[in-house]
Amino acid sequence: MNKLIVSPSPHLNSEITTAKIMSLVLAALSPAMVAAVVFFGARAAALIAVCTASSVVCEYFCRRIMKREQTINDLSAAVTGVILALNLPVTVPYWMAGLGSFIAVVIVKQLFGGIGRNFANPAVTARIVLMVSFTGYMTDWAVPQYWQAEGTSCFGALYHTADIITGPTPLVSGNASLTSLFLGNTGGCIGETSAAALLAGGIYLMVKKVITPAVPAAYLGTVALLTLISGGNVPHSLMSGGLFLGAFFMATDYTTSPVTEKGKIIFGAGCGIITFVIRKYGSYPEGVSFSILLMNILTPYIDRISENIPFGSRSEKKEV
Amino acid sequence: MFRLKSIILDHLKHTAGTEARMLPDPDKVLIPMSMHIGTPCEPVVKKGDHVLAGQKIGDSEAKMSVPVHASISGTVTDIKDYRLLNGKTCKAVEISSDGKHKTADCSPPEITDKASFLKAVRESGACGLGGAGFPVHIKLDLKKETDTLIINAAECEPYITSDYRQMVEKPDEVLGGIRLVMKYTGIAGTVIAIETNKPDVIEDFEKLTADIPEINVLKLPSVYPQGAEKVLVYSCTGRIVGEGEIPADQKVIVMNVSTVAFLYRYCCTGIPLISRRITVEGTAVKNPLNIFAPVGTMVKELLEFTGTDINDVRKLVAGGPMMGSCLMTADTPVVKTSNSFIADREYTEPVTTSCIRCGRCVRACSMNLMPLMIEKAFINRNTSELKRLRAGLCMNCGACTYVCPANRRLAETNQLAKELIR
Ligand code: SF4
Numbered sequence: 252m253n254k255l256i257v258s259p260s261p262h263l264n265s266e267i268t269t270a271k272i273m274s275l276v277l278a279a280l281s282p283a284m285v286a287a288v289v290f291f292g293a294r295a296a297a298l299i300a301v302c303t304a305s306s307v308v309c310e311y312f313c314r315r316i317m318k319r320e321q322t323i324n325d326l327s328a329a330v331t332g333v334i335l336a337l338n339l340p341v342t343v344p345y346w347m348a349g350l351g352s353f354i355a356v357v358i359v360k361q362l363f364g365g366i367g368r369n370f371a372n373p374a375v376t377a378r379i380v381l382m383v384s385f386t387g388y389m390t391d392w393a394v395p396q397y398w399q400a401e402g403t404s405c406f407g408a409l410y411h412t413a414d415i416i417t418g419p420t421p422l423v424s425g426n427a428s429l430t431s432l433f434l435g436n437t438g439g440c441i442g443e444t445s446a447a448a449l450l451a452g453g454i455y456l457m458v459k460k461v462i463t464p465a466v467p468a469a470y471l472g473t474v475a476l477l478t479l480i481s482g483g484n485v486p487h488s489l490m491s492g493g494l495f496l497g498a499f500f501m502a503t504d505y506t507t508s509p510v511t512e513k514g515k516i517i518f519g520a521g522c523g524i525i526t527f528v529i530r531k532y533g534s535y536p537e538g539v540s541f542s543i544l545l546m547n548i549l550t551p552y553i554d555r556i557s558e559n560i561p562f563g564s565r566s567e568k569k570e571v
Numbered sequence: 572m573f574r575l576k577s578i579i580l581d582h583l584k585h586t587a588g589t590e591a592r593m594l595p596d597p598d599k600v601l602i603p604m605s606m607h608i609g610t611p612c613e614p615v616v617k618k619g620d621h622v623l624a625g626q627k628i629g630d631s632e633a634k635m636s637v638p639v640h641a642s643i644s645g646t647v648t649d650i651k652d653y654r655l656l657n658g659k660t661c662k663a664v665e666i667s668s669d670g671k672h673k674t675a676d677c678s679p680p681e682i683t684d685k686a687s688f689l690k691a692v693r694e695s696g697a698c699g700l701g702g703a704g705f706p707v708h709i710k711l712d713l714k715k716e717t718d719t720l721i722i723n724a725a726e727c728e729p730y731i732t733s734d735y736r737q738m739v740e741k742p743d744e745v746l747g748g749i750r751l752v753m754k755y756t757g758i759a760g761t762v763i764a765i766e767t768n769k770p771d772v773i774e775d776f777e778k779l780t781a782d783i784p785e786i787n788v789l790k791l792p793s794v795y796p797q798g799a800e801k802v803l804v805y806s807c808t809g810r811i812v813g814e815g816e817i818p819a820d821q822k823v824i825v826m827n828v829s830t831v832a833f834l835y836r837y838c839c840t841g842i843p844l845i846s847r848r849i850t851v852e853g854t855a856v857k858n859p860l861n862i863f864a865p866v867g868t869m870v871k872e873l874l875e876f877t878g879t880d881i882n883d884v885r886k887l888v889a890g891g892p893m894m895g896s897c898l899m900t901a902d903t904p905v906v907k908t909s910n911s912f913i914a915d916r917e918y919t920e921p922v923t924t925s926c927i928r929c930g931r932c933v934r935a936c937s938m939n940l941m942p943l944m945i946e947k948a949f950i951n952r953n954t955s956e957l958k959r960l961r962a963g964l965c966m967n968c969g970a971c972t973y974v975c976p977a978n979r980r981l982a983e984t985n986q987l988a989k990e991l992i993r
């Protein structure tokens with residue numbers, strides 16, 4: 252008879268793995284990637300490829316150098332790369348995209364120990380660093396489908412970006428129609444303009460139970476409520492800027508948001524308040540990244556105050 | 572009333588449709604003196620003695636103990652030390668069959684009042700057949716007023732169908748047992764808790780209890796771990812069995828359906844607990860079956876009875892796939908609490924990776940614990956944090972480990988954490 256395998260219970264495991272979760276996230280991001288290419292041309296696709304590839308390469312070498320087990324197969328680096336790309340304007344130089352990946356993967360993620368250990372969202376932090384360092388490049392919003400006006404092909408901008416026609420984002424100008432905001436036919440970062448594509452991806456994530464509705468609902472709900480109270484245009488404020496991308500894909504990052512549902516609601520509401528305040532009073536037009544980063548920093552504290560109360564536990568006082 | 576968290580598992584109850592088969596008496600049985608929670612028995616026979624099936628072979632003076640009986644007739648060929656699954660050692664009696672299956676003179680016990688009932692229950696060797704093995708006469712010796720008897724027929728673990736087959740094959744034993752317990756303990760009402768994945772027995776029992784107002788059937792959603800005691804009490808009555816409490820503190824007692832059925836059988840025949848229904852399942856098992864087998868039978872013989880090639884087996888689990896324990900060898904005897912054996916052809920342990928803080932474990936835990944934080948506190952050996960997180964409430968149901976995408980062995984860690992703060 253064979254030697255029997257002895258292992259602790261349970262002897263069944265669900266099918267879900269980290270890699271599967273990440274591939275579901277990539278699938279959920281694909282409508283936004285398609286929209287990016289539709290509205291911003293081949294260069295958008297190239298940016299996504301550069302960010303993803305450089306993120307994975309950074310992760311690979313980091314793990315090699317640190318002599319840790321390889322983690323590129325869990326696809327989390329690829330997800331970070333795609334999300335970072337979606338957070339860039341189509342005009343940024345490729346080296347800047349690569350630099351962003353380096354900041355996200357090496358500095359924010361791996362130096363803190365890799366997946367599950369970083370305290371701040373890698374893509375969000377990289378976007379902020381790039382934003383603060385290269386404000387000009389990072390706020391150069393291309394007009395969607397600029398090649399039509401220019402009469403060249405959508406491949407025209409692959410090598411040189413000088414001809415790309417730029418304009419203000421609707422968040423600044425406030426003059427885009429709701430339909431174009433919903434579809435994504437406005438200026439902005441390549442992945443944040445199409446509310447429809449992001450919403451589709453977000454709903455997919457919820458249906459697949461990758462995320463719970465807590466964070467996006469609290470986040471979007473808070474922004475909507477505050478906008479309503481302050482007499483703003485609610486649909487406009489929800490669909491412009493990076494709010495949908497942030498609420499569905501960045502604020503929901505497992506590692507940097509609280510684990511309990513209660514905590515997620517506090518986190519989402521906090522993001523909503525900060526986003527609203529920055530948009531209304533801040534000097535940057537867009538508050539989504541800053542709000543998520545700030546709430547990331549608060550996450551350990553939120554985790555503490557939002558812990559589940561064990562079933563049937565006696566209160567500490569009675570115990571004494 | 573809020574719903575407790577739970578997970579949904581595949582039922583995999585392939586053995587549900589076939590009647591339990593009787594295992595022919597094995598040539599040899601090995602009967603451990605400790606098959607219940609409490610003091611192990613001392614053998615009352617010696618090597619060379621001839622014993623009859625149902626004859627007492629071990630007993631103890633201790634209150635928290637139940638006697639052990641021979642399950643076949645034959646000669647005591649050895650009395651040796653035996654290591655139990657929990658690592659403790661006790662004596663075990665080996666009996667070689669004489670091939671006659673002679674039963675000792677068993678006559679139904681005389682029961683007139685509570686005291687004689689409890690005495691009979693003890694003499695029957697009854698302990699909780701659901702897996703816990705708690706001596707039944709102690710559970711039924713109510714110290715406080717109790718208003719509800721909950722019959723645990725949830726059978727929430729995948730594969731296992733031995734309780735289900737009890738209800739299908741001998742529903743009268745179940746009802747008879749319930750009546751006995753209610754009569755002699757004075758409990759006024761009974762709830763038979765059945766998961767909705769067994770619609771046929773729900774229907775049967777609803778019919779059978781239609782004219783009995785004090786016995787009700789309760790349909791429970793088939794989620795895991797519905798049959799865990801605290802979860803079940805809450806699902807049936809809305810009462811919360813708190814930290815350090817037992818169900819009796821909330822005026823309920825919980826009994827497994829096969830246990831009450833056995834009590835009835837005993838009171839009718841006087842034959843003590845010497846055999847039971849066992850589900851034999853798994854990828855290595857050719858014909859998955861429920862088998863009625865004598866206590867002390869080697870698992871190997873059960874497997875052979877189902878046409879399994881013992882050389883195919885790579886992993887053998889006693890109990891369900893969620894909470895059962897691995898056996899090191901198929902030369903392990905069936906005990907009173909064995910409800911199933913799962914023999915698998917192969918098993919690859921998934922690799923453990925870093926926790927990604929996805930919160931799935933938190934959303935799975937019926938006890939509302941925070942498994943990922945308990946794990947972290949355990950790694951840091953932070954006992955005060957472990958106490959604050961109530962690691963002691965973990966019931967090792969395994970739901971958290973099951974759902975973890977990083978395959979962290981959370982339930983196992985919690986058991987180690989419990990040891991640490993004990
Ligand atoms: S389920 Fe696993 S990966 Fe998810 S939070 Fe719990 S321990 Fe971490």
Ligand code: SF4
Nearest residue numbers: 936965966968969971
């Ligand atoms: S094993 Fe313990 S911590 Fe894990 S789900 Fe079950 S009760 Fe909760």
